[in-house]
Amino acid sequence: MALIPDNTRPLDGPKPALATPPGATDCHIHLYLPGYSAQPGGPQIPELATVEHYRRVQERLGLERVVVTQPNAYQFDNGALLESLKILGPSVARGVAVVSPDTPVQKLEEWHAAGVRGARIMNLPGGAVTTEQMHAVERLIRPFGWHLMVQFNGRYIDDYVADLKRIECDYIIDHIGKFMPPVGADDPRVDAIVELLDRGNAWLKICAGYEASQLGGPDYEDVGPIAKRLVAHAPERTLWGSNWPHVGVPRSEYPDDAEQLDVLLAWASEPFRQKILVENPARLYGF
Structure with a gap:
């Protein structure tokens, strides 16, 4: 097993x-623990990102709750995720x-008891499960009340809309739709997300604007208009995540963690922020 450098x-x-209000929740982080290696098909792990490391970030940002997302590096090995939840x-x-x-259903039962509440669908390089397997996965998780977390390049949303409309459980459109590069807020492809949100089981996650933005922070003026429109349209089904530890960008482009939270000052009103950071995560994840 290769030795992974410390953070x-x-x-x-x-x-x-x-x-942040009491109960504020980070709905998207990844953790990389000692003793777990990258799996074939996923990216390498440049350095560790442990629970102890994240707790320092969490304290800095004033957050209390967290949703740990299985990294692409681990592919189908959820061991580090389960250990993280236990800690x-x-x-x-x-x-x-x-x-x-x-x-196996028995595995899902064990994962549910450990705190798992969703399944990741990733239609970008490195993803372990894509939309081709999405409906088969949905049939497995639906009895547990879990949701799907779906990520794709929003520029190609027309390729996914029909499959998304077939989803019966709740699902998250991840990373603000992840339009790479960004489009105008009035683009028909943003209209498509609005239509999906109006169906009642789609959620939006404000997360990692830096991965799509070509203008950069702290304002992300090319991603912000999309986020503002979607937040205003469905504040009761919007979530926020930091995307820590930001493994998708090189160190030269590493974003400031406080900046990732402060985008909500411009993108969401104070009543909406209460929903996004506290009420919505509590409802979807059962806090």
Whole structure:
């Protein structure tokens, strides 16, 4: 087993301008623990990102609850995710696992007891399960009340709309639709997300604008208009996530963690922020 270097990312810094309400939730992080290796098909792990590391970031940002998402690096090996949930504890942590169409029901029962509440669908390089297997996975997780977390390049949403409309459980459109590169807020492909949100079982996650933005932070002026339109349209089904530890970008483009939270000051009103950070995660994840 290859030795993975310890974390060198900045964990501390100035606090965000946004004063978070009690129960504030980070709905998207990844953790990389000692003793777990990258699996074939996924990217390599450049350095560790442990529960202890994240707790420092969590304290800096004023967050209390967290949703740990299975990284692409681990593919179908959810071991580090389950260990992370055990360390964090059921009162403050939930998980999104990678579920294959042939995952035994007994495994799903065990994962549910550990705090898993969703299955990851990734139609971008490195994803373990794509939309081709999405409906088979949905049939497995639906009895547990889990949701799907779906990520794709929003520029090609027309390729996915029909399959998304067939989903019967709740599902998250991840990373603000992840339009790469961004489109105008009035683009028909943003209209398609609005239509999906209006069907009642789709959620939007504000997360990692830096991965799609060509203008960069702290304002992300090319991604912000999309986010503002979608948040205003469905604040009762919008979530926020930091995407820590930001493994999708090189260190030279590493974003400031407080900046990732402070985008909500411009993209969501104070009543909406209460929903996004506290009420919506509590409802979807059962906090």
